[in-house]
Amino acid sequence: MKNKSVTALVSAFSRAYHAQHNQIKVFDDSLARQLLTKEEYEGIAGSMSQGIAFFQPEFVGTQEQALRRVVDYQLSPSPLGRAAFAEQALEVAVMHGARQYLIFAAGYDTFAYRQPEWATKLQIFEFDHPATADDKHRRVLALNPAKPSNLHYISLDFSEQDWERRLLDYHAFDPSVISFSSFLGITYYLSKDVFKHFLSTLTKLLPSGSSIVFDYPDEHTFTPYAEERTQKQVMLAARAGEPMQASYSYKELEHMLEDVNFLIYQHLTPDQITAQLFKAYNDSQPAHPITAFDNVNYCLAVKR
Template sequence: MENKSLTALVSAFSRAYHAQQNQIKIFDDQLARQLITDEEFKNISSNMSQAIAFFQPEFVGSQEQALREIVDHQLSPSPLGRAAFAEQTLEVAATLSARQYLIFAAGYDTFAYRQPKWATNLQIFEIDHPATAADKRRRVSALQLDVPSNIHYISADFREPDWQSSVLACPAFDPSLISFSSLLGISYYLSKDVFKHLLSAIASLVPSGSSIVFDYPDEQTFTSQAGERAQKQVMMAARAGEPMQASYSYSELEEMLEEVNLLIYQHLTPAEITEELFKTYNDSQPSYKIKAFDNVNYCLAVKR
């Protein structure tokens, strides 16, 4: 997880690029660009545009056109879609009864610094590996942003068996309050047993009625039936030394969640994600349509 900051940085880059390039957005993260230095933005842009030969060998166009193609086709669908889904469902939860928002593997998430009025009653907890958490705080400090009083930073290594103690030790955390947890971009890189244990551990921290949102790869991800983007993503992860480890059918996921006292409340397939979350943007940008990532589903689960 010490290396996850690079993955998180690329995710922030994709959100920043999308916000800069479009008036109508799938997910509007205006602060993401501020967290990335000019040098980092330039280097990521260059590296990604050069990757066009791997992703689309037959592509013909300028470096800037190649960058847009890579961002829209490969990089941004998942970070944009899952963030939009998470914050939409969070708003509903906060309007009803949720009073705590736990962001696991927070990376360079900016919600706490651009929080809307409906979030003022939430206590927000950014939970991440110490190295990534420290880098995030350094970047925020350099920007001299006003840090809201309802944000709390918790350093925790999810590989450690007692990581929950770090959450419980935070004076602002109240295990009796209905909570909303986001666990985005993580399930891919954990074995099924480890992911199940993580969900169980989160569920043990919060009361009934609390919810968890996450994205996950479906059962075809590691097969020849997977989409081309998914197949290349699996290859890239393996080459980077962070191989994807698990995928789930809906029935398998449902059974696993029931075993840790969670029930599926909302579930979106790629086609549903494109239709429900991307339609407004796609209608506004017919030349730059974005399609939800192959073989990736979104799930909102509620503790019984």
């Protein structure tokens, strides 16, 4: 990946739009808007509102109404839902002794800059490809030159066979400390072998009781049985130069995790995500409901 991630920028836009336009939120990323320039924000907004004919051909309304429909229907469900799921699980993990937070494929994640009081005990590590990581650091530096004292940046490509050396060589990382890892929005773009190797490497690095949270596409994602939103998302990712590569049934995922010494602790299907994470927002915005993305599940797994 030589260029910064397009999908990561669009995810940041969707979190920013949601935070700006709603009082009750699925997930409140209060800093996402500040990471985007005025030109970028307006450019993405314009592209998305003009794309309403692709997402919902039957739509009739203004450009602003079209943008809201595209954001709520297509863009926001995954970035908002998985972030809410991950940070809720992280808080519980900290209560049970986790002291390191490993954010893989961090993109434009802002947790380290808006961390609540309960996170101050954490050492936070952000990992990403150099192009995206460098771009994010440049944007953050323009906002606030003072980096949180418990935040550490590590540029790496975790599809490489020995990526763990970069982490083990980093002075602040302690492999004996219970850790919480997030791997959001990335399993789609990795082959099954690469994902399993990542999990296998992670379980060798961390002690028992450590956990990982991730989202993943189900076994129907690349089939005619996929929902319309999913089919269009697959098309968009390919057009952006970031084609999706793998999908999993629950049983397949369960066996893969067991093979590398992880057990599924919590698992949410789209209906469960909508009911558990989106209810308060949907109750407050009946005219603009958000439903969890079709064919995408969330998983929290713990090392035995």
